Each structure stands twice: as C-alpha cells, then as structure tokens.
Amino acid sequence: MALSTEQRVRRAAVKLFAGKGFHGTGIRDLAQAAKISTSSLYHYMGTKEDLLATIMRESLERLLLGARQATDGVTDPRERLAALVALHVLTHGSRPAETRVVDNEVNALSPAAKRGIVRLRDEYEALWSTAIDDGVACHAFRTGEPAVTRLALLEMCNGVARWYSPRGPLSLDDLAVHYAQLALRMLGGADSDCHDAVHRASAVVTAVWRTPL
Amino acid sequence: MALSTEQRVRRAAVKLFAGKGFHGTGIRDLAQAAKISTSSLYHYMGTKEDLLATIMRESLERLLLGARQATDGVTDPRERLAALVALHVLTHGSRPAETRVVDNEVNALSPAAKRGIVRLRDEYEALWSTAIDDGVACHAFRTGEPAVTRLALLEMCNGVARWYSPRGPLSLDDLAVHYAQLALRMLGGADSDCHDAVHRASAVVTAVWRTPL
C-alpha cells in the first residue's frame, strides 16, 4: 500500500534530520524528499521545529511505552535490567534514524520544547535507575556509583544506532543478547542467559512501533 | 596572558560548534564570540568547513598521540585497555567541547575532508582492537564478539563528554577509575585496581593538550 502524504513527510524528515541534522536540513530538502512543494509542507506541519519536536516526542513515547511493557511484572532486577537493555538496543538497532534524532538534536529545540522532551527522557531513565538501585539494594548488583553506571550503560546502548547495520554478521537479536550480557557483567553479575528477555523485548518493540500513537 | 586572536577564534568555534552544531553556528556568531568582524574571520581561517576540519583533525591527533604514549611499553592487555579507557575518559571529560565536535559533526564534512578524519579515527580505534584481540588471544579477556565489545566500550566512553561535569560529586580521575573497572568487567576480567593506569594517563592528557601541534 502506498504511503499517505503525511507519512511521506514524516519519514523524509526523520531520515534527513538523522542524516544531516536539523539545521543541516532545509525545508526544500524536506519537500523534495516528500515529493511535495514547500508550501504544501506547511499543510502537514507547523514550523520546522514543531515537526522535529513531534518526531522526538513520538519516538520517546514509544520507547517509554515499550520499556514499561517489557518490564511489567518482572520482579528480578537482573531480568528487569536485561529487558531494558534489550528493548533499548532493539529499538536503536531497528529505528536508528528516529533514535539518532532523539539523541542528537535535543539542543536544536527551543527551551520550551526542550523541557518537554527532557522530561520524557528523565521519565525513561528513571526506569533504569530504579532497576539498578533495586539490584544494588538486594545485592544482585555490585557498583560503587549506580548513577554513573546507569549513564555508562545508556550511552553504550545509544551507540548502537550509530553503527549497527543489519547487513553485518550479527542479527539484531544476537546483538541485544550480547549487550544484555555486557550490562550484567558491568553490574557485577554472573554471566547468564538473556534470550528470554530479548525475545520478549523483541515482540514489544514490534508491537509498539506498529501501533499508531 | 591574553589570548591571541587566532586562539580566540579557535576557542569560540569549538564552543559554538559543540553547543549549537556546525550548521547551527553562523559566521556572525563566530565573529561575535571571537570579538572581530566577519571579514577578519577569514584572515584566520579558510572556509567555515576548513575551520571545522582543522579542529577535528587536531583533536583527533592529540587523542591518538596520547593513546600511543599511554600504552607505549605496556604489555599486559588488561593494563593497555585500562590505559586506553582512562585516556579516553580523561580527554572527553576535560575537553568535552572538542570531543563532542569530533563525535557529532563528522557528517557535516564534505566527503573529501571526511575521509581524512575517518582515517584518523580508524587508526585510533585500531589501538583498541589490538588490545582487545591480544587479551582474548592470551585468555585475559572473554568475549564472544570482540568487535562489538570494542564499539560498546568506545560509545560508553564517548558519552562522558555529553554528561560529565567537574562540579558533580565525582572527580575526573575517580570517574576514569570507575570506567576502567567497568571496561575490564565487560571483558570478563576480575576486578582490579586501575589507579596507576589512570594516573599515568592523566599526565599524558595534560602534556598532550599543552603541547602545540
């Protein structure tokens, strides 16, 4: 089925913002990629910044929704963390354009729009914080600086969107397994099988990105 | 001592490129920050892109030089890796603007300039590759995917430039120790003291960034 014009605009914007950056993308680039005129563009968006903010907010909401679904009902901190890592890696590996926009273009937003995005991001990171803190509290994890370890983990996982290619030797699921094991090692846990967490996270990612928001 | 005009231009460019991105920074922004006119700007640089490329090349050369100095004569793969992590973290924590430009603005370069920068980056990453591969070969490290683990490590360390603040609770040296320990854990090694490697790396960073290129 053919894409609606609105979808074409959205996808063109995500791809261009991810590839050339927000300031490096002109509205004429957007119009050309979406195959409409620059004036028609404004029928589907507010300002260029509104378009960026919408893309970022929707991506973050999907990430947050997925993280909640993937950890819902999971009590063991090790499994919660493995689920978070897997979901994050799978999302960044399968949606590299969206996630790179979220990760790299926050500073292109006006202070007002930025606040909303940062609030969403903080909400997401809080899920990681509690998983790590709970694990430390019940001696499942060993780390002297939980906050620093959380940031190290998140940045490590963010990187996936910058280099992973499905045409490489590793499937995305294998990559997620590897990353989950790395994360548990960083937190002082014994090596463990993370395939279950990855499989569940994989289903969540598929569902979350199919559903319209 | 007062800064030379050329130094003022360089520092203004680094700060602005890091904060607003290359495309988000106009030459009038640069001129204002350097306290000269836009025409005088062109006495000290070629094009705006030349300025960006110069900043990136110098920063990468300093990083590469530092990595070579920090690992020179160190034979144990564990110590080599700890030295690389420490040097990378200390550089990114003490020079966040320069390193963020290097990490984020590669795509703003023309294909020709980009090739040179990528070549330098590959040269740097090769140091990490051999350290990891050597460690795997002599059973000091355990990892199923050395290339993936290397990328995970590098991205984890790159993140430091995005969030570390010297006004936080952790000193940069303490952070480097923590990161080196995380890295060794990721590679399946036992917890070990990394203070020596950090201290040596710290001296290297100071020296490398003082010396004019």
Next chain:
DNA sequence: CAGAGGCTATCGATCGATCGATCGGTTCGT
C-alpha cells in the same frame, strides 16, 4: 636617516544564494 615598498591585521559594505515562512490562488471529492 628618510622614505618607498611590502606584509599583517583589521574593517564596513556588500555580493548572490539560500533560509523559513506566507500569500492568494486552483483543483478536487463530497
């Protein structure tokens, strides 16, 4: 020593191109 010539550092004015955005339309399906 006087002064001509050249070099470095700096500037105001301005270039053509491109920027994001808006306007007044036209073409449709309902």
Next chain:
DNA sequence: ACGAACCGATCGATCGATCGATAGCCTCTG
C-alpha cells in the same frame, strides 16, 4: 458550496563569502 489537499510566486531575513580600503609595522635602499 465547502473544506481538504496542493502549488507557484514571493516575502524579508540571514547565510557564507568577498571586496577594496586603512592603519601600523618591519625591511630594504639610497
């Protein structure tokens, strides 16, 4: 007839870059 979808023309602003000019300083020469 009305609104959704679309466009060509064009707005003022800003973009990166260049121009010719000036002032200060060093060096060579007669």
